[in-house]
Amino acid sequence: MTIIFTIGAMVAISLKLTLFVFIFIPISGFIISKIGKSLKAKSQTLQKESGYLISIVEESLTGLKVIKSYNAETGFKKQFSDSVNRILKLTNSIGRKNNLASPMSEFMGIIVIAILLWYGGNMVLNETLPNGKAVLEGAQFLAYMGLAYNILTPAKAISKASYQVKNGLSAAQRVFEVLETENTIKSKENAVILNDFKHSISIENIDFRYQDENVLQKFTLKIPIGKTVALVGQSGSGKSTIANLLTRFYDVNNGSIKVDNIDIKDADIHSLRNLMGLVTQDSILFNDTIKNNILIGKPNATDTEIIDALKIANAYEFVKDLPNGIETNIGDAGGKLSGGQKQRLSIARAVLKNPPIMILDEATSALDTESEKLVQIALENMMQNRTSIVIAHRLSTIQKADTIVVMQKGQIVEQGSHNELLAKNGIYANLVNLQSFE
Numbered sequence: 001m002t003i004i005f006t007i008g009a010m011v012a013i014s015l016k017l018t019l020f021v022f023i024f025i026p027i028s029g030f031i032i033s034k035i036g037k038s039l040k041a042k043s044q045t046l047q048k049e050s051g052y053l054i055s056i057v058e059e060s061l062t063g064l065k066v067i068k069s070y071n072a073e074t075g076f077k078k079q080f081s082d083s084v085n086r087i088l089k090l091t092n093s094i095g096r097k098n099n100l101a102s103p104m105s106e107f108m109g110i111i112v113i114a115i116l117l118w119y120g121g122n123m124v125l126n127e128t129l130p131n132g133k134a135v136l137e138g139a140q141f142l143a144y145m146g147l148a149y150n151i152l153t154p155a156k157a158i159s160k161a162s163y164q165v166k167n168g169l170s171a172a173q174r175v176f177e178v179l180e181t182e183n184t185i186k187s188k189e190n191a192v193i194l195n196d197f198k199h200s201i202s203i204e205n206i207d208f209r210y211q212d213e214n215v216l217q218k219f220t221l222k223i224p225i226g227k228t229v230a231l232v233g234q235s236g237s238g239k240s241t242i243a244n245l246l247t248r249f250y251d252v253n254n255g256s257i258k259v260d261n262i263d264i265k266d267a268d269i270h271s272l273r274n275l276m277g278l279v280t281q282d283s284i285l286f287n288d289t290i291k292n293n294i295l296i297g298k299p300n301a302t303d304t305e306i307i308d309a310l311k312i313a314n315a316y317e318f319v320k321d322l323p324n325g326i327e328t329n330i331g332d333a334g335g336k337l338s339g340g341q342k343q344r345l346s347i348a349r350a351v352l353k354n355p356p357i358m359i360l361d362e363a364t365s366a367l368d369t370e371s372e373k374l375v376q377i378a379l380e381n382m383m384q385n386r387t388s389i390v391i392a393h394r395l396s397t398i399q400k401a402d403t404i405v406v407m408q409k410g411q412i413v414e415q416g417s418h419n420e421l422l423a424k425n426g427i428y429a430n431l432v433n434l435q436s437f438e
Contacts, residue, residue: 002153002154003151010148013136014123014140016123021112031104038097039097042093043169044174046087046091049090053080053087056076056079056080057080109155113145113148113149113152120136121141123135123136123141185249185251185269186269187269188266191266191268192266193271194259194271194274195271196275197225197259197275197356197357198225198260200224200225201246201258201259201357202222202256202258203221203255204258205219206218206219206245206252206253206254206255206256207219208250208253208410214253215238215410216242216252218411219242219255219411219412221405223389224387225356226385226386226387227388227403228390228398228402229390229404229405230390230403231389231390231391231392231407232405232407232428233407233408238409238410239361239391240361241410243361245257246357247273247278247359251265259275274355275355275357276359277297277357277358278350278361279343279347279358279361283334283346284346285334285346286334287329287330287331288330289328289330290310291303291306293334293345293349294306294326294348294349296349297349298352298353301352303326305352306326309349310326312348313345315341315344315345315348318341357386358386358389359388359391360379360389360390360391380400395431395432401418402417403417404418404421406426406427406431413426413427414426414427
């Protein structure tokens with residue numbers, strides 16, 4: 001506002017002199033914007049480098065055992081040092097440009113005033129109107145110079161602020177890239193709410209690919225209510241992909257997946273996932289208490305229900321011996337627990353949710369043989385009268401499944417009960433023989 005009113009007063013005193021001043025404003029603006037653009041670019045590079053440094057630190061701490069066992073400390077130290085040095089150079093460069101903002105704006109202001117004094121003084125002393133009077137009176141010129149100085153302070157403040165804005169924009173841009181990422185898997189308008197599961201899951205002639213090559217090809221499978229279907233096969237055959245598609249973390253490219261004859265693309269995604277309990281191959285736990293980790297499945301559960309779920313998952317035997325029982329903090333990603341203990345807590349979380357459809361993706365992979373047997377009995381009890389999809393490498397864990405589906409390169413190559421598949425003496429029988437030493 002100061003600038004606007006001052007320019008108005010300057011125009012009233014001398015339009016010619018004011019137009020002359022405006023010739024230099026774009027030049028000053030161009031120089032300041034050049035420095036500002038350079039500052040924004042370097043700030044963006046600094047933000048990326050800072051993110052890279054954090055990832056180095058996180059990976060180094062997470063993989064400390066591997067780094068030390070392979071004597072790879074030197075390589076990771078070099079990565080860390082190189083990143084820190086790049087951050088140091090960028091920070092110094094940005095600091096220099098930031099510190100340049102104040103003297104640069106002062107310098108540009110002094111240049112404008114100096115040229116104004118020369119040009120305005122020339123108008124006062126040498127330029128006259130036809131009637132012999134000076135184009136610009138001395139008193140008017142002094143008032144004009146006072147107004148010009150009056151503009152300098154807010155103008156310099158704006159130029160300094162522009163540098164700070166450029167810095168802030170580069171940081172904000174990285175945040176907005178994450179916040180504005182569109183979720184491609186979402187519910188349709190007026191999506192069907194799935195309140196319960198009554199009949200079957202139908203996977204009908206689906207194709208799916210993550211990139212170019214199909215992971216699943218013309219895959220068809222029907223899972224009736226209350227039945228346990230096991231998916232077995234080599235790594236990369238598409239077993240875990242089925243779990244991802246059922247929970248709609250991805251959408252199929254061709255074909256359809258239906259729950260009670262309703263295409264899951266037409267169903268509300270939250271109601272679909274409410275019907276399912278998922279135990280993943282990697283035990284995903286959070287830096288919180290055992291109780292709060294298990295409550296994710298059912299936030300309003302009582303302590304008694306939590307303990308019952310822990311007992312079913314064969315986890316209460318170690319939880320009760322912890323200093324604070326279910327209130328014990330398990331550390332970042334459950335780091336205070338063993339692999340088998342973490343897996344049992346994941347199973348307890350699914351047990352507590354008590355969904356009609358259970359998806360077990362290598363649910364017993366991290367357990368020792370004794371715990372596996374105990375958990376397997378618990379899972380079998382839990383899966384009675386419940387629809388279950390079990391993905392397994394260890395064939396001993398799925399022998400009681402109603403249907404075993406043998407997969408190879410995204411297709412079904414064999415299907416039947418354990419005894420039926422053994423009688424065929426095909427791929428499944430060969431897999432059983434390979435694992436018979438267990």
